Every structure is written in structure tokens, then in C-alpha cells.
Amino acid sequence: MPDYSKQYSGNTPKGQPRHQEHNQFGGKAKPFGAKETKAELLARMKAAAEKNKQAD
Template structure:
């Protein structure tokens, strides 16, 4: 008896369960494009300011 052929079909084991919203090659994050340092610094400063404001509100 060939036990390998019994049972249901095997599913893909290496496939991702879902797609990321900012995956490489998508419309939001195309291949070969890097954000500039100025954009990164602006994002970091905005986040730091927001966190600073939230910290003062929580106290």
C-alpha cells in the first residue's frame, strides 16, 4: 500500500499567509527606490514630538 498517496492534497508550506501592505515591489514601495534621509528624519522628529505630547497628557 502506498501511504504517500492516501489522504488530502498537500498545501504549500513556503507560501506567506498574507501580503504585507508595504511589501517590496508594491505600489507603495517600488523596487529600487529608497526614501531620502530628510524624509526619515522628518518622520522620526514628528513621532518624537507626538510621543512627547502624549507623555505630558498621560501624567
């Protein structure tokens, strides 16, 4: 009787991504501990809204 347990390689670790995201937490785009203030967030949102108004 063949031993099928030796046929395949080991299981991959569970719960780990297969690749790295460009904006993952702790990366260059989102470093750990970096949290923008509410004023910075509002300024960014207003700039995005203005950009969308100009595009239309």
C-alpha cells in the first residue's frame, strides 16, 4: 500500500498573505504609529472633493 502522506509537500502557514500589499499596515505608505490628525484628514478629504469637482 503506498504512503500518500509523503506525496505532497507540507502545508502552507494558515492566515498569512501570499504576497505583500503596497499599502499594508506597517509598510512605507502606512508606517506603524502614524495617525493623521483630524485637521489633516479634513484637508485631504476637501482636496479630494475639489479634485473631483474639477474633473466633472
